[in-house]
Amino acid sequence: MKFNNKRLNISSKAEIGQNVKIGDDTIIYDNVFIGDNTIISNNCVIGEPSNDYYNNKSYTNKKTFIGANSLIRSHTIIYCESTFGDNFQTGHRVTIREKTTFGKSCQVGTLSDIQGDVEFGDYCRLHSNVHIGKGSKIGSYVFIYPYVVLTNDPHPPSNICSGATVGDYSQIAVQSIILPGITIGQHVLIGANSTVNKNVNDYSLVAGSPAKLITDVREIKSKENPKESHYPWPKSFERGLPWEGLGYYKWLKNQND
Amino acid sequence: MKFNNKRLNISSKAEIGQNVKIGDDTIIYDNVFIGDNTIISNNCVIGEPSNDYYNNKSYTNKKTFIGANSLIRSHTIIYCESTFGDNFQTGHRVTIREKTTFGKSCQVGTLSDIQGDVEFGDYCRLHSNVHIGKGSKIGSYVFIYPYVVLTNDPHPPSNICSGATVGDYSQIAVQSIILPGITIGQHVLIGANSTVNKNVNDYSLVAGSPAKLITDVREIKSKENPKESHYPWPKSFERGLPWEGLGYYKWLKNQND
Amino acid sequence: MKFNNKRLNISSKAEIGQNVKIGDDTIIYDNVFIGDNTIISNNCVIGEPSNDYYNNKSYTNKKTFIGANSLIRSHTIIYCESTFGDNFQTGHRVTIREKTTFGKSCQVGTLSDIQGDVEFGDYCRLHSNVHIGKGSKIGSYVFIYPYVVLTNDPHPPSNICSGATVGDYSQIAVQSIILPGITIGQHVLIGANSTVNKNVNDYSLVAGSPAKLITDVREIKSKENPKESHYPWPKSFERGLPWEGLGYYKWLKNQND
Numbered sequence: 001m002k003f004n005n006k007r008l009n010i011s012s013k014a015e016i017g018q019n020v021k022i023g024d025d026t027i028i029y030d031n032v033f034i035g036d037n038t039i040i041s042n043n044c045v046i047g048e049p050s051n052d053y054y055n056n057k058s059y060t061n062k063k064t065f066i067g068a069n070s071l072i073r074s075h076t077i078i079y080c081e082s083t084f085g086d087n088f089q090t091g092h093r094v095t096i097r098e099k100t101t102f103g104k105s106c107q108v109g110t111l112s113d114i115q116g117d118v119e120f121g122d123y124c125r126l127h128s129n130v131h132i133g134k135g136s137k138i139g140s141y142v143f144i145y146p147y148v149v150l151t152n153d154p155h156p157p158s159n160i161c162s163g164a165t166v167g168d169y170s171q172i173a174v175q176s177i178i179l180p181g182i183t184i185g186q187h188v189l190i191g192a193n194s195t196v197n198k199n200v201n202d203y204s205l206v207a208g209s210p211a212k213l214i215t216d217v218r219e220i221k222s223k224e225n226p227k228e229s230h231y232p233w234p235k236s237f238e239r240g241l242p243w244e245g246l247g248y249y250k251w252l253k254n255q256n257d
Numbered sequence: 258m259k260f261n262n263k264r265l266n267i268s269s270k271a272e273i274g275q276n277v278k279i280g281d282d283t284i285i286y287d288n289v290f291i292g293d294n295t296i297i298s299n300n301c302v303i304g305e306p307s308n309d310y311y312n313n314k315s316y317t318n319k320k321t322f323i324g325a326n327s328l329i330r331s332h333t334i335i336y337c338e339s340t341f342g343d344n345f346q347t348g349h350r351v352t353i354r355e356k357t358t359f360g361k362s363c364q365v366g367t368l369s370d371i372q373g374d375v376e377f378g379d380y381c382r383l384h385s386n387v388h389i390g391k392g393s394k395i396g397s398y399v400f401i402y403p404y405v406v407l408t409n410d411p412h413p414p415s416n417i418c419s420g421a422t423v424g425d426y427s428q429i430a431v432q433s434i435i436l437p438g439i440t441i442g443q444h445v446l447i448g449a450n451s452t453v454n455k456n457v458n459d460y461s462l463v464a465g466s467p468a469k470l471i472t473d474v475r476e477i478k479s480k481e482n483p484k485e486s487h488y489p490w491p492k493s494f495e496r497g498l499p500w501e502g503l504g505y506y507k508w509l510k511n512q513n514d
Numbered sequence: 515m516k517f518n519n520k521r522l523n524i525s526s527k528a529e530i531g532q533n534v535k536i537g538d539d540t541i542i543y544d545n546v547f548i549g550d551n552t553i554i555s556n557n558c559v560i561g562e563p564s565n566d567y568y569n570n571k572s573y574t575n576k577k578t579f580i581g582a583n584s585l586i587r588s589h590t591i592i593y594c595e596s597t598f599g600d601n602f603q604t605g606h607r608v609t610i611r612e613k614t615t616f617g618k619s620c621q622v623g624t625l626s627d628i629q630g631d632v633e634f635g636d637y638c639r640l641h642s643n644v645h646i647g648k649g650s651k652i653g654s655y656v657f658i659y660p661y662v663v664l665t666n667d668p669h670p671p672s673n674i675c676s677g678a679t680v681g682d683y684s685q686i687a688v689q690s691i692i693l694p695g696i697t698i699g700q701h702v703l704i705g706a707n708s709t710v711n712k713n714v715n716d717y718s719l720v721a722g723s724p725a726k727l728i729t730d731v732r733e734i735k736s737k738e739n740p741k742e743s744h745y746p747w748p749k750s751f752e753r754g755l756p757w758e759g760l761g762y763y764k765w766l767k768n769q770n771d
Contacts, residue, residue, distance in 0.1 A: 001266060001268065001284065001286055001287075001306075002306075004266075006264075007264070007520075007521070009515060009518075009538075011515065024266075025282075025539075027515065027556075029515055030515075039311055042284075042302075045556075045588065048588075049515075049516075054553055054585060071311060074302065074305075074334070075332075075334075075589075077588065077589075077606055091352075092334055092352055093350065093352070093607065095605075095606055095607070095624055095625075110352050110370055111352075111368065111370060111625065113624055113625060113642050113643065113660075115642075125414075128370050128372075128388060129370065129386075129388065129643075131642060131643065131660045131661070143413060143414050145408075145413060146370075146388050146406050147388070147404060147406060147432075147661060147689075149660050149661060149688045149689060151659075151687075151688055151706070154737050155734070155736065155737065155744040155745075155747070155750070156657060156659060156685045156687055156703070156747075157639075157657050157685065157747060157751045158738075158744060158747070158750060158751055159751065159753070160737065160738060171413045171414065173408075173413055174406045174408055174434055175404075175406060175432065175434055175689065177688055177689055177706050177707055179706065189413070192408070192434050192436065192452050193434055193450070193452045193466050193707070195706050195707045208466070209466065209707050209722070209723065220412070222412065223411050223412065223417065224415075224417065230412040230415060231412075233412070233413075233414060233415070236412070236415060237414045237415055237416065239416070258523060258525065258541065258543055258544075258563075259563075261523075263521075264521070281523075282539075296568055299541075299559075328568060331559065331562075331591065332589075332591075348609075349591055349609055350607065350609070367609050367627055368609075368625065368627060382671075385627050385629075385645060386627065386643075386645065400670060400671050402665075402670060403627075403645045403663050404645070404661060404663060404689075428670045428671065430665075430670055431663045431665055431691055432661075432663060432689065432691055446670070449665070449691050449693065449709050450691055450707070450709045450723050465723070466723065477669070479669065480668050480669065480674065481672075481674065487669040487672060488669075490669070490670075490671060490672070493669070493672060494671045494672055494673065496673070
């Protein structure tokens with residue numbers, strides 16, 4: 001019942017791929033490119049114009065690319081001038097500002113708010129209500145949990161915009177804050193409700209406010225299998241990831257060969 | 258001005274009770290049952306289909322029940338396969354996923370995000386922007402304040418889903434986090450910005466990150482009446498609750514008789 | 515493409531100024547006054563009726579004033595009985611309840627939730643997803659960052675509503691909580707993830723949970739210019755503020771002359 005071609009507002013300057021479904025009440029602005037087999041659900045806005053639109057009569061909307069086989073859930077607003085790899089998925093009511101780049105197979109949860117000028121690698125998963133400040137750079141296989149904030153202003157308010165950097169495979173638990181300019185290594189675990197004000201080395205578990213080193217993640221006992229560590233997590237979790245069915249280490253070996 | 262019968266999209270397979278009002282631009286999907294005298298405001302989605310809908314041509318929407326005398330405020334999205342008792346109320350832009358059960362007279366505030374597979378008793382009140390993870394079990398008369406998160410994954414990311422349990426009458430203050438599998442007793446008060454990583458006994462005030470026992474809630478002096486404790490709170494607060502006008506202890510005695 | 519006069523629902527009892535643009539699918543209720551040159555984008559609700567509307571047949575909507583030269587971005591809900599000074603701006607999906615007063619040139623970010631009975635001075639900036647409890651009083655030039663909560667109930671739940679007070683020029687960093695009845699002075703900086711449970715003097719940097727005095731803000735070294743302090747911030751930051759191009763101290767002297 002979402003796809004009745006009712007009240008669609010699709011620009012003649014948008015390019016829509018083969019077999020794309022667009023839900024009722026969705027608006028697609030100028031210069032949006034949508035890949036094949038993608039679903040844009042109802043009440044979405046794709047290619048939302050920048051602020052300049054409101055007052056500049058010669059405004060031209062910059063290009064927005066949504067990859068193939070994507071699923072944008074209802075009530076999502078995606079500004080122009082961003083690029084999303086294939087298999088992109090969103091929850092409901094996501095907001096993504098300009099100059100955001102997502103690699104392939106990324107997911108952004110309900111109510112998340114991406115402030116723009118942000119880069120993500122592949123296979124990132126943002127849960128509900130994640131806030132990513134401008135200038136953040138996030139690797140691949142990074143999962144971020146609800147109410148996490150990546151900040152960028154070291155002296156609020158200032159003209160400095162110094163985003164955080166997060167390495168591949170790192171996990172940031174609920175309600176944690178990454179302070180401006182911080183670099184987080186690979187395979188890091190940030191505990192819930194942490195405030196990270198120093199760089200974090202690979203494989204560290206840090207927690208607290210300010211966050212302190214607790215242990216190496218490989219020392220954390222698994223609750224399912226107490227003889228082993230759960231981490232590095234890719235050896236223990238593979239749903240929807242490229243090593244699914246193969247195992248992380250075999251996949252990694254294939255990558256490196 | 259909300260109820261002009263404009264652009265309604267109500268499935269012929271939905272069952273709408275007597276004297277129900279449905280706001281403009283609202284969508285009611287298949288197999289939704291709405292009790293008498295309920296108001297669904299404008300721009301809501303009731304019975305939102307599960308993910309399977311997007312690709313399964315023989316998809317059938319599971320049943321959703323909204324109790325009588327309820328008020329769903331605008332822009333709320335309720336997935337199929339949930340049940341809401343009578344007198345249910347929401348704020349704006351609430352999202353509730355599948356397999357959620359609410360007892361009677363519950364309220365869910367603006368922007369709250371219920372992830373599904375969750376049970377609530379009666380007379381629960383979730384303030385704005387509460388996030389309830391899958392697998393949580395919440396008693397009756399539980400009030401949860403803004404930006405609280407109930408989590409469920411002890412090893413992010415893992416395949417374990419171990420929701421929290423919250424006993425009757427407990428109160429969880431703003432921005433607190435309940436970690437996976439934790440059990441919170443009855444009449445508990447969780448202070449603001451706490452991270453609860455251990456089970457909490459009845460009548461405890463806990464606070465901090467990680468949360469520590471501060472005192473018995475019955476030792477907390479009332480700011481209005483410093484000779485008495487405010488807690489257990491039902492003796493001091495009755496607006497909209499079943500003991501309103503009677504008093505908690507008399508009501509409790511009647512319940513137990 | 516936002517302003518096609520499609521599916522507008524504008525009350526005949528609203529007063530719309532000169533050169534106002536109203537986006538598609540926007541609803542303007544009775545007794546809303548919109549100043550000249552203001553833009554209300556698509557899918558907004560302005561003058562949302564109070565709860566009484568749902569059941570009182572003789573309901574009359576109270577007056578709502580939106581100042582001139584304002585920009586309300588899409589999907590914003592503003593209840594009746596509030597007043598917004600000129601040059602007011604919102605992000606997307608903002609919710610503002612009744613009896614809210616904003617001075618001139620204020621901004622409220624995406625997803626922010628103002629609970630009503632709140633006063634703001636001039637030139638306040640609320641970033642995304644800020645939650646302001648009922649009864650709060652906020653001065654001028656106050657900036658509040660994502661996921662900050664101003665609370666008001668000292669004994670959850672109680673019938674006391676004791677909002678916080680925030681002085682001019684103060685800055686409240688991400689995820690901080692201001693507890694009920696707290697007074698924060700002028701030029702204060704509240705660090706990220708703080709829980710403020712005591713009054714805060716002018717020019718203090720406080721941080722932690724509970725928040726403790728760290729230093730005088732004027733002792734904080736600037737990252738751009740380590741020989742100077744960044745604070746008081748108006749000497750270092752002027753974008754969009756009345757001292758832009760003149761300098762804070764000259765402007766202040768002019769104000770006081």
